[in-house]
Amino acid sequence: xxxxxxxxxxxxxxxxxxxxxxxxxxxxxxxxxxxxxxxxxxxxxxxxxxxxxxxxxxxxxxxxxxxxxxxxxxxxxxxxxxxxxxxxxxxxxxxxxxxxxxxxxxxxxxxxxxxxxxxxxxxxxxxxxxxxxxxxxxxxxxxxxxxxxxxxx
Amino acid sequence: xxxxxxxxxxxxxxxxxxxxxxxxxxxxxxxxxxxxxxxxxxxxxxxxxxxxxxxxxxxxxxxxxxxxxxxxxxxxxxxxxxxxxxxxxxxxxxxxxxxxxxxxxxxxxxxxxxxxxxxxxxxxxxxxxxxxxxxxxxxxxxxxxxxxxxxxxxxxxxxxxxxxxxxxxxxxxxxxxxxxxxxxxxxxxxxxxxxxxxxxxxxxxxxxxxx
Ligand SMILES: [Cu+2]
Numbered sequence: 242x243x244x245x246x247x248x249x250x251x252x253x254x255x256x257x258x259x260x261x262x263x264x265x266x267x268x269x270x271x272x273x274x275x276x277x278x279x280x281x282x283x284x285x286x287x288x289x290x291x292x293x294x295x296x297x298x299x300x301x302x303x304x305x306x307x308x309x310x311x312x313x314x315x316x317x318x319x320x321x322x323x324x325x326x327x328x329x330x331x332x333x334x335x336x337x338x339x340x341x342x343x344x345x346x347x348x349x350x351x352x353x354x355x356x357x358x359x360x361x362x363x364x365x366x367x368x369x370x371x372x373x374x375x376x377x378x379x380x381x382x383x384x385x386x387x388x389x390x391x392x393x394x
Numbered sequence: 395x396x397x398x399x400x401x402x403x404x405x406x407x408x409x410x411x412x413x414x415x416x417x418x419x420x421x422x423x424x425x426x427x428x429x430x431x432x433x434x435x436x437x438x439x440x441x442x443x444x445x446x447x448x449x450x451x452x453x454x455x456x457x458x459x460x461x462x463x464x465x466x467x468x469x470x471x472x473x474x475x476x477x478x479x480x481x482x483x484x485x486x487x488x489x490x491x492x493x494x495x496x497x498x499x500x501x502x503x504x505x506x507x508x509x510x511x512x513x514x515x516x517x518x519x520x521x522x523x524x525x526x527x528x529x530x531x532x533x534x535x536x537x538x539x540x541x542x543x544x545x546x547x548x549x550x551x552x553x554x555x556x557x558x559x560x561x562x563x564x565x566x567x568x569x570x571x572x573x574x575x576x577x578x579x580x581x582x583x584x585x586x587x588x589x590x591x592x593x594x595x596x597x598x599x600x601x602x603x604x605x
Binding site: 280282283284286287288289314316318320322325326327328329330331347348351353354355387388389390391 | 583
């Protein structure tokens with residue numbers, strides 16, 4: 242577990258270096274995260290994490306990953322539908338423009354939450370740490386909701 | 395009175411205006427079962443074959459299309475390791491069912507796995523049922539699934555192995571609508587609104603008796 246987090250942090254720092262965005266660590270106060278929720282699916286199936294992200298700072302910020310004690314593996318994903326085909330792929334980052342917003346939302350960017358350490362049920366609150374380019378982190382409480390949720394909290 | 399005349403009359407009777415009735419009577423020949431309708435989805439009647447498959451349901455028992463005659467089927471292909479796009483469509487269909495209310499009693503959502511290697515009958519049924527009690531999850535032999543997919547020109551492709559294990563499957567996102575006789579009638583896309591899908595299902599359900 243520690244090794245996994247270590248690798249993720251390295252990946253985050255590497256991502257930051259590659260992106261060249263946000264020169265120093267971003268103050269957590271500049272990032273606002275709200276309406277965070279998880280679409281829970283049965284058994285051991287991967288779940289999806291969603292949230293609204295707000296950047297109150299003067300520089301763009303990139304979300305580059307996440308980790309949690311509740312899931313063994315979390316990846317940043319994007320769903321795409323083109324030419325009648327649905328596809329889900331891993332992405333390196335999601336940019337939140339300066340004084341702007343971005344969203345992890347159904348049918349678009351999402352956190353792919355895999356390997357729940359213990360079963361997550363609707364109503365549970367799950368702590369997930371978002372990692373931004375430059376090394377800033379923001380720990381957020383996600384509300385677990387049923388599979389057929391149309392709109393999050 | 396011929397059957398087609400009776401059908402035409404009963405359909406015409408719903409029109410409020412005398413004028414409409416007059417026009418309808420005058421156009422009796424055009425008033426048969428192929429009369430144009432205000433479909434909001436894509437009308438595929440006569441362009442795709444009837445529903446036919448032999449797959450495996452939640453209890454591990456075979457399920458055939460024949461067993462679903464008498465129900466309006468909404469057919470969608472996906473895989474259970476899909477936590478975002480497939481749930482979005484299944485939730486969409488759940489809202490349509492809720493919208494239809496009692497009219498949905500003969501509507502069935504079929505979620506057919508394009509990933510039978512990981513989707514056991516139990517897993518795919520649990521996944522489908524998590525969205526709506528009228529949803530049935532089906533899996534089976536890859537060859538049976540490929541045959542069904544080809545029948546409706548549905549494409550799917552297993553992606554490469556991912557570094558941390560697992561893989562994704564790219565698949566067609568369309569929803570195929572069948573009438574109670576298993577005839578392919580409409581295609582919806584995830585971009586169609588709940589209202590548009592419910593609208594067309596109401597027409598389809600309303601016309602079943604007279605066909
Ligand atoms: Cu994903």
